[in-house]
Amino acid sequence: DTAVSQTPKYLVTQMGNDKSIKCEQNLGHDTMYWYKQDSKKFLKIMFSYNNKELIINETVPNRFSPKSPDKAHLNLHINSLELGDSAVYFCASSLLGVGTEAFFGQGTRLTVV
């Protein structure tokens, strides 16, 4: 069983479109995250979210928004896509406040053309 799963694995779309990436975890974790890996392979946190609080990295444009229908899911919505949004997006999960191991999904490679 996959611990953290993301769909789709690849996403190619035109500038200006709105798209979503889905993430699900079956680990019983209470906190989920979205990370962005840019063209230079550098990983940076975008959001962390549990059922109490959403923490947004200040550098993330407000075109990006996380949506959590329940504790096991955290989807990433992106509005008005731009060329610079092309990257690999990773979902992750862990237990907040305990400092447990973070588990990552396989990533979604987004290409904006």
Next chain:
Amino acid sequence: KQEVTQIPAALSVPEGENLVLNCSFTDSAIYNLQWFRQDPGKGLTSLLLIQSSQREQTSGRLNASLDKSSGRSTLYIAASQPGDSATYLCAVLGNSGGGADGLTFGKGTHLIIQP
């Protein structure tokens, strides 16, 4: 603001050698430190997790150490094999906000093991 630095950025060694990857971080207020492996076009695989109260962790041929006070960690790979070729990422979880800020990553060490 936490910053994580990994040295070297790239390393190429013959098979069988023992090697050390270095990681340093600027803020010692951490919950834990995690080492990951990333293969080209793939996701992140967790290798070792060291809690802030621990000094080292071992898994097979891998040994990771942590010196929180000096802000340093090393990943030791014994008897390297071509299958170890990958990018190795170091990440720390800060303990401000209960760890809700997520992991801060280094830029990785790209490792090539020559057969």
